[in-house]
Amino acid sequence: MTGPPEVTILLLGDAECGKTAFLSRISQGSDKQASKEPIRQLRDGDQPFIFDIKFYNRPYRFEFYDTGSPENWTLLNPHVVVLCYDISSRLSLINVQRVWVKEAKLAFATRTDLPILLLGLKRDLRSETDPNGIIYPQESYRIAQELRCDKYMECSATTGELMGEVFEDICKTAAMTTTAKGGLSEGGCSLM
Numbered sequence: 001m002t003g004p005p006e007v008t009i010l011l012l013g014d015a016e017c018g019k020t021a022f023l024s025r026i027s028q029g030s031d032k033q034a035s036k037e038p039i040r041q042l043r044d045g046d047q048p049f050i051f052d053i054k055f056y057n058r059p060y061r062f063e064f065y066d067t068g069s070p071e072n073w074t075l076l077n078p079h080v081v082v083l084c085y086d087i088s089s090r091l092s093l094i095n096v097q098r099v100w101v102k103e104a105k106l107a108f109a110t111r112t113d114l115p116i117l118l119l120g121l122k123r124d125l126r127s128e129t130d131p132n133g134i135i136y137p138q139e140s141y142r143i144a145q146e147l148r149c150d151k152y153m154e155c156s157a158t159t160g161e162l163m164g165e166v167f168e169d170i171c172k173t174a175a176m177t178t179t180a181k182g183g184l185s186e187g188g189c190s191l192m
Helices: 019-028 032-036 090-107 137-146 163-176
Strands: 006-012 049-055 058-067 080-086 116-121 151-154
Touching: 006 019, 006 090, 006 163, 019 049, 019 058, 019 116, 019 163, 049 163, 058 163, 080 090, 080 163, 090 116, 090 137, 116 137, 116 163, 137 151, 151 163
Parallel strands: 006 058, 006 080, 080 116, 116 151
Antiparallel strands: 049 058
């Protein structure tokens, strides 16, 4: 008997943009009680971070890889790529536009079936004191459309806000890649 399908999800983005905190919070649970506890950070050496979940009455094994370095991920064959940025850092979003999306498209140029998602992290740090201006969801959604991402999402690992919804959305997209329909969105970027 074979095990559940193994689905690889690659998180790309600048160091310190919140990828590890996101995965660490998910590993603790995204409920209200877990968000009141301090985040216990996962270690890079423990990758892939594995989550066994049931979707559509079928078990899946989701393997998350978290990296801020192209040398570490170019040999992977992901089912989904999640481009991550820090909502409180405009430079982080600029790097997604100028560096990360290009690196991903270059590394996976032959993949026409690869869903690419845009994820804004550290939602709780969106403030009006950023000297480079606030990054509102509308702007991020527009950028996701320009980058031809399949979906835009945002959440906060610190407060737990939208964590469960974002994790579920990523996993549903990843699960869809194992079907004949695939995980690409119909008609472009959708907002979550």
